[in-house]
Amino acid sequence: MIKFENVTKTYNKTVKALDDVSFNVKGGEIVGFIGPNGSGKTTTMKLLTGIIKPDKGKIVVNGFNIREDPIKAKESIGYIADSPDMFLRLKGTEFLQLIGDIYHVPTEDRKERIETLSEKFGLTDALSSPMMSYSHGMRQKIMVIAALLHKPPVWILDEPMVGLDPKSAFELKQLMRDHTKEGNAVFFSTHVLEVAEKLCDRVVIIKNGHILYNGTLEDLEKQNKNESLEKIFLELTEK
Amino acid sequence: MKMYLRLVSALIQGVEPSDKEKKRNKIFYIVMSIIAGFGIMLPMTFFVGVIIYALTNSLSGFGTQQNGVELFLHLISAFSFIFGLNVIFSVFYFAGDIENLLPLPLRPYQIIGSKFTAALISESVMECLVIIAALAGYIIGGGMPVYSWLIAVIGTITLPIIPLVYCGILCLIVMYFTRFVKNKDTVNKITGIFTFAVIIGIVFLISQSGFDTNELIKAMSAPDNTVLAVMNCIFPHIQFLINSMELSSIWQIIIYLAINAAAVAVFMLLAQVMYFPSVIGIGQGSGAGRKGSKISIQKMRQRRPSVTYLKKEFSILFRTPAYFTNCVMINLIWPAFLYLIVVMQGQTNFLESFIYGIHSGNEETVLLFMLGVTAASVLVTAVNCIASSALTREGKHFAFIKYIPLSYITQINIKALVSIIISGSGMLIYVIAACLWLNTGIKFTLFSCLLSLLSVSFATYFGIYMDSVNPKLIWDDELNALRGNYNIFFNMAMAIVIEAVICAGSYLLFRFTGIGSITILIMLFVLIMIMNAVSYLLCDYRATKNIENMLI
Numbered sequence: 001m002i003k004f005e006n007v008t009k010t011y012n013k014t015v016k017a018l019d020d021v022s023f024n025v026k027g028g029e030i031v032g033f034i035g036p037n038g039s040g041k042t043t044t045m046k047l048l049t050g051i052i053k054p055d056k057g058k059i060v061v062n063g064f065n066i067r068e069d070p071i072k073a074k075e076s077i078g079y080i081a082d083s084p085d086m087f088l089r090l091k092g093t094e095f096l097q098l099i100g101d102i103y104h105v106p107t108e109d110r111k112e113r114i115e116t117l118s119e120k121f122g123l124t125d126a127l128s129s130p131m132m133s134y135s136h137g138m139r140q141k142i143m144v145i146a147a148l149l150h151k152p153p154v155w156i157l158d159e160p161m162v163g164l165d166p167k168s169a170f171e172l173k174q175l176m177r178d179h180t181k182e183g184n185a186v187f188f189s190t191h192v193l194e195v196a197e198k199l200c201d202r203v204v205i206i207k208n209g210h211i212l213y214n215g216t217l218e219d220l221e222k223q224n225k226n227e228s229l230e231k232i233f234l235e236l237t238e239k
Numbered sequence: 240m241k242m243y244l245r246l247v248s249a250l251i252q253g254v255e256p257s258d259k260e261k262k263r264n265k266i267f268y269i270v271m272s273i274i275a276g277f278g279i280m281l282p283m284t285f286f287v288g289v290i291i292y293a294l295t296n297s298l299s300g301f302g303t304q305q306n307g308v309e310l311f312l313h314l315i316s317a318f319s320f321i322f323g324l325n326v327i328f329s330v331f332y333f334a335g336d337i338e339n340l341l342p343l344p345l346r347p348y349q350i351i352g353s354k355f356t357a358a359l360i361s362e363s364v365m366e367c368l369v370i371i372a373a374l375a376g377y378i379i380g381g382g383m384p385v386y387s388w389l390i391a392v393i394g395t396i397t398l399p400i401i402p403l404v405y406c407g408i409l410c411l412i413v414m415y416f417t418r419f420v421k422n423k424d425t426v427n428k429i430t431g432i433f434t435f436a437v438i439i440g441i442v443f444l445i446s447q448s449g450f451d452t453n454e455l456i457k458a459m460s461a462p463d464n465t466v467l468a469v470m471n472c473i474f475p476h477i478q479f480l481i482n483s484m485e486l487s488s489i490w491q492i493i494i495y496l497a498i499n500a501a502a503v504a505v506f507m508l509l510a511q512v513m514y515f516p517s518v519i520g521i522g523q524g525s526g527a528g529r530k531g532s533k534i535s536i537q538k539m540r541q542r543r544p545s546v547t548y549l550k551k552e553f554s555i556l557f558r559t560p561a562y563f564t565n566c567v568m569i570n571l572i573w574p575a576f577l578y579l580i581v582v583m584q585g586q587t588n589f590l591e592s593f594i595y596g597i598h599s600g601n602e603e604t605v606l607l608f609m610l611g612v613t614a615a616s617v618l619v620t621a622v623n624c625i626a627s628s629a630l631t632r633e634g635k636h637f638a639f640i641k642y643i644p645l646s647y648i649t650q651i652n653i654k655a656l657v658s659i660i661i662s663g664s665g666m667l668i669y670v671i672a673a674c675l676w677l678n679t680g681i682k683f684t685l686f687s688c689l690l691s692l693l694s695v696s697f698a699t700y701f702g703i704y705m706d707s708v709n710p711k712l713i714w715d716d717e718l719n720a721l722r723g724n725y726n727i728f729f730n731m732a733m734a735i736v737i738e739a740v741i742c743a744g745s746y747l748l749f750r751f752t753g754i755g756s757i758t759i760l761i762m763l764f765v766l767i768m769i770m771n772a773v774s775y776l777l778c779d780y781r782a783t784k785n786i787e788n789m790l791i
Contacts, residue, residue: 011790049642052790074644086636089558090551093535100539101547102643107540114536128535130558132424 001027001154001185002048007057009043009209017043018209020057025185027153030176032196033189035206036237041189042082044206045158048187049079062153075103078152080160084139092127092134092142096149103150110149117145120171137163144172155179157188161195173199193229207237242345246353250336251360267708268725275732278739284368287311288376294459295380301460305481306467308377310459312370312398312477313470319366319402321438323358325564326722327406328430330358332414332518333560335715341519351510355407361723363399371395378484387484390492394480397499401476404502411509414517427560435568442575476502544645545653552657555632556625561717562632566625570665573619597677602756605683606749609760610742612687613767616666616694621734624727626658626702630710630786631720637712638791647783651703655778658699659692666691686760693767698734700774705730707782712791741766 002025009018018040025031035041046052047059050066050073059066062076087095093114100110118124121141131139140163147155155176161169176186176199190196196203197217205213213220213236217229224232294307331354340350374391377383413433420426471478476498483491556562581590596604620626629651633640640650670691674684706726714720721727741763749759 046638046791049638051638051641053787071644071646074642077642079642081636081638081642083635086639087551087555089555091535093539094551094554097539097542098547098551101542102544102645104544105541110541111536111539114539115533118536124533 001025001062002156002187003058003060004044004048005058005060007044007047007054007059009040009047009052009054016209018047018054021206021209021211022057023204023211023214025154025187027183027185028180029201030180030186030188030199032200032203033187033206034191034193034196034203034233035189035212039206039237040209041206042158043209045079045082045156045189048156049077050074075150076152076154078147078150078155078157080140080143080147080155080157082158084136084143084163086143088132088134088139089130091130092123095131095142096127096146099146099149103152105150113149113151114145117148120175121145121168135163137165137168140164141168144168148175153184155184155186155188157186159190160188161190161192193233197229205233205236212236243349243353243356246340246345246349247356247360250353250357271725271729271732274736275729278736279732280365280368284372287369288372288379291373291376292380293376295377298459299381303460303464304381305377305485306459306464308373309467309477309481310470311373312481313467313474315366315369315373316398316402316474316477317441317470319363319399320405321434321441323362323403323406324409324434324437325431326358326362326718327355327403327410328414328434329427329561329716329718330354331407331410331514332430333427333716334718337518346511347514348507348511351407351514352507355403355506359399359403362403366399367395370398374484377481381485383484384487386487390480390484393492393496397496398477398480400499401474401502404506407506408509411506411513411517415513418517424558424560428563431560431564431568434564435572438572439575442579445579545649548645548650548653549656552654556657556661559717561721565718565721566623566628567661569623570619570661573622574669594677597679603749606746606756606759608677609687609690609763610745612670612691613694613763614738614742615669616662616691617698617734617738618731619666620658620662620695620698621702621731623658623662624702624721624724624730625661626655626699627706627727627730628721628724629654629658629703630706631712631714631724631726632717633710634712634714634720637710637789640786641789641791647786648779651778651782655696655699655703658702659696662699663692663695666695690764690767693764693771697767697770697774700771700778701733702730704774704777704782705733707778707785710789737770 002023004024005022007018007021008016010016021040021044023031033041033044043052047054048061048066050070053067061073064073064076066073087098090098096110096114099105100114105113114127115124118127121144123138123141123145126134126138127142131142134142140160144160144164147157160172164172173195176188180186180201200217202216203213203220204211220232221227221229224235227235291308291311294311295304298304298307331351334354371391374394378387378391410430413430414426417426417429420429467478476495479491479495479498482488483495556566593604593607595601597608630637630640640647667688670687671684674687679687709726711720711724711726745759745763748754748762749756
């Protein structure tokens, strides 16, 4: 459902953030995207969602090329950005109304989904308050609800667990599993290796704009004589 | 001292666009700086200099040559006070950096001192240009010695201090006595309304004083000038600066500097006592967790994306105090000044002949009125900066524009509509009021309204295009999105230059070619339509590309 083919991205003609990077995410897969700070994770996320454009390469989401058919591609994506601090002057319901309308979510569907998701994340009572009064975790929760509101087939989540309390993190992980069971795809970045270990069908490890590893965690552990993921990650990224 | 200088330097960097933003489009900055410099700043400086020079020359015959420049400096200080109030309130109490500064081991006067200095530097550039031009006009007009130039430099640097100190003291007192209100937005809105009330109050008092230009000119030539006597009570330092130049007296400049120092000392003392009790504890609002959310979920209805997006734009504009004051309320402030100018004119021949000209359908007067409507509509749209900060206001979450499935031109059109509705409705009210007052008739009124709306629409799309070239996306708090934003200034400069060319061109065409005013108005109408098309196409082709290529 995600095809990221031979993508290169250079900032200001000098800093090569991604160098000929390729990977795929199939339907039914949860793929974790891990790498040290500044390795190119957020750049990849931004390229996938059409926020920035690549110098070279092809990006296809749910069958739609993000450059040639951006609106269709974007409609297929549920994206959680790295910062949840947006539109803080709006109330929670106003923000969700905005997202619901932009993604053409029918009235009854949106009501049902908002109620279900806000119950799951313990946010129901806060929805009629301005988002300015939310804690960081609550803002992250409403971003999660907004991203999932239109039932997108592809989830692209940039550090989605940051700020979530244990219950909400558990709920989100469960939602990710349920989502992929229906044949959809989840691609998310994380620094928490335990999350990747427990949740992902596959991981993509990136450093300095190059893919260091793309495969299952079992294979990675086998190749490295059953060492811990943390140790393998450190060895890979510190080479 | 070291700490103070470091803080000032850090705070100024927070207001100015980052090096990254400046580098992003170097040529744009250079071209716009040249246009702003040669199109506005230089002509304005030259104009002020010439006026003061002429005033000094003509008053020297009455032995009151210093009165002109003195009154001018008082007016500049009064304006600086009026427009500084809102800035100082925001900088001292609502800026995003306060939460970072308060936990540091700094004394209140250190925080206030550095914030005050940073605000003074970033707010006074234009004011300093005007002051040096006025003082230069005075020195040349009065044939002052070389020593006066040194005084002029000292005056230029120090004159903006006391008006802002007044703002600071007023701000400390208001915030100290309203410290029980802990909601940041409520306090911010109260201070915005307070500033607005101060401006309207000043305008009302002047208009009710029965004082007009004729009397002012008479008073200028009198040795015992009551206006200056009153103004000297408010800004007592200015007379010593002028006396120092007039009398070549070192003591006068020492007194001038001592008054400045004393004002700053009092201000710092008050800051030490009053700042922390009022700033600590100002919060973003009450905690989340109201009941009734389920009801609001049930009330949700699917609407067209553009309708909800428009509602979002309005909500943010009206709910964010910095935007509400600078983008929305500003539309109410300028008519107050316009009213003041009309009142100050008194029963002059110009106003009478203008009213008579409109009533009798005098071609020149009608043309002047229409040109005025066009110019005012463009300038108001540029000054309220709703369009020229439309993308800037997105700030750090600019990416939202790019990842939602809504085309860039649709989003631009919605943002444009906000500006057209606010600027246009404001302008229409004033245009209709003016037409009713002048009793112009329905056709005249309708044409004026149409011309006004088209001018607003042009300025709006042009403003959005200007913002798209290099939006200032890195800012801590909303006021910083507008302050130190070169795009807004450049857009205003461009608006002034374009309007000056159009108005001057139309008028000269009328005066020197024998073409009738109706023909010129039709040509003006067609020209504005073409300008609308060009600015729209600029947004459709260039602004959308600029957004697409923007690195976030």
